[in-house]
Amino acid sequence: MKNTIKLKATMLSLFLAISGFAQKSMNIENSPNFRSLSGIENKEGKKIKDGIIYRSGNFSKLTESDITRFDEMNITTIVDFRSDSEIQKDPDFIPVSQKIETKRAMIGSINDKEMGGFMKVLMSPKFSETALDSLMISTSNGFTNHIKDFKPFFDEISKKESVVLFHCTAGKDRTGLASALFLHILDVSDEEIMKDYLRSNEAIAKTDLSKYKAYGIPEERMAKLMEVKAPYLEASWNNIIKKYGSIDAMLATEFGITEKVKKEIKKKYLVK
Template sequence: MKKIFILFFIIQTQVAFAQNAHLPVEKVWAERISSTQYLIKSADKTKWKIYEGELPRQMRWNSKARILKDSLIVEATPLQRKYFAAVYKKDTIIFSERRFFMEQSPNFRDLGGLKTADGKTVAWGRIFRCGDMGKLSDNDLQMIAQQNIKHVVDFRNEQEVAQSPDKYPANYEIKRVWTSISPSNDEGMKQLYVVMSNPNAMADDVERVFEGFYQQMPNNIKNYAPFFNTLLEANENESVLFHCTAGKDRTGLGAALILSVLGVPEETIIQEYYLSNRYTKYLANTGMLSQIKPAIANVLAGVQRKYIIASLNVIKAKYGSVINMLEQEIGLDQSKRQLLIKKYTF
C-alpha cells in the first residue's frame, strides 16, 4: 500500500508540474509527464480536436481525433517526440512539448510555437536552448540526434568549458561554435563571484548584483554574432542548439535576441525567459551553490522578470530597440533578418 501511495504521489506531482509548464499566451500545450506519457491541457473549456503526428507537417489527419475537454493523457514511445494539432472551428494549432523530458538537462527547451506580432509562428524543432551539456546521459544524447541538432553554440567562458566539456552523440556530426558571452574577467562575472563568496551577503544583495550582471551583458553583444551566423548558415533541415551553464541567463538573453528578430512580442519573450524558473531551481542543491546559504543559492538558481527587463532597458536606452542594436553592432541588416524569419517561422 505504501508503494502504491508513493507512486500515486509521484504521478500527481508530475501532472501538477506539467499543468504549470506552459506560457500564459498559449491556448493549448503538451508536456511529458513520463517517458511514455504526454499530458495535454488547454487554457479554457474549448473542446479541441486533437490529432497526432511524428513531424509538424505530417499529422495523421485521417485518423480519429480525440476530444480535449480539460486534460488528455496520450501514450508515447520513450525517446521519440510527438507533435499534435489542436483544431476548433477555423483555428488550428500545431504544438509539442516545449521542455524535453531529459535525464540530465531539465531546462532543455524548444523555442517553437511562439506567435509573432504579424501572425506567424516560430517553427518547432529548429531552435533549442539548454544548460550544461557535459553531464548528458546516453538517452539525452539520443534525443539530441533525433532532433537533427547539427549546430551547437556554447556561450560559456574558458573555465566553464574546461570543467565540463560538451558531450555529443557518438558517430554523429555536430558543428560546435564557442563564443564566450561573459568572460571570467568580465566585471559582471567578478561581482557575482564576490557575492557568492561573501558569508554575510543577503538575497537582496544577490538580486542587485544579478540585475547589474544583466545590465552589463549588452556590453558584450558582439559576442552573440557567431550565434546569429550559425542560425543563418544552418540548412533548413538542420536544428541549432545554444547553451551556457545553467541555460537561463546568457542563454536567456540569446533567446530574447533571436525571438525579437523573429517578431515575437516582448511580453511573450519575457514569459519564455521566465519559464526557466520552473526548471532550474534544482541547481540550488548542486555543485558550488549547495555550499552557500539556501536563500542565496535560490536566487542564483532562478530568474526574475526584472533581470531580462534590465538588459532590454539598457538596449532600448542606447539603441532604441533590439533590432537597431543588432544591425549596428553585428551587422544583422534587414536582408539577414528576413532570411532568419523565412527559415525559422511559418
C-alpha cells in the same frame, strides 16, 4: 582558508551550472533546461517550426536515453557561450554518431571579484534580496556591454540550412538574453519573450539545495540566487537601447540583421 577556497569553487560551479525546466522540454534527463523554442507564437500568429532551434544549459553528462533523444534532433551546429574554464570543466557531450560543428561565442562568466560579491551577500547575517538583485542586474548589463561577442550565434541563425543549439552553462542568463533577441527578430511580443525567459525558474523546485547548508548558506538564499527575474532581462534590454537607440538598431549595427535579413530569418523559422 581551504574551506573558503572550496566554498568559492562550489559557489561558482553552482552559479554557473543551475539549469531549469521550460517550454517544450526535450526531456534530456541530465540537462533539464534543454528545450526547443518551437511553438512560440509571434504577433502575426505564426509559430516557430518544430525541430529547428534549441537552447540549453550544460549537457556534458548525457544518459543513454538522452543520447537517443539528442540523435533525433539532427542538430547541425552548436553555439557555445561559455568561457574556456567552463568548457574545460564540462565539455559538451556530442554523440559519436553526430557530425556537429561547434562555434564559440565566449560571452564570459562570473570572475573572482564578482563571485566574492555574491558570496558576501549570500552569507551576510543581514541578507538583502535587493542587494542580490543589484548584483544580478550588474551581471546582465555586463553581457550587453560585450554584445558583439554574440555575433557567431546570429551568424548561425541567419544561415538557410542549419539546426542550431545554443547554450551556456546554466542556460538561463547568457542563453536567456540570446533567446530574447532571437525572438525579437521573429517579431514575438515582449510578453511572450519574457515568458520564455522566466521559464527557467521551474528548475528551482527540482533542485536539491540541502547540501549547501554545510557552507552556511540557507536554502532559501540559494533559491534566490538561482532565479531569473524580469528586471534582469529588462536591464539588459534598457542597456542596449541606451547605447544604440533601439534593439533593432543594435541588431543591424552589430550583426547586420537589417529588415531584409529579418524577413529571411522569419521565413526560415516561422510557419502559419
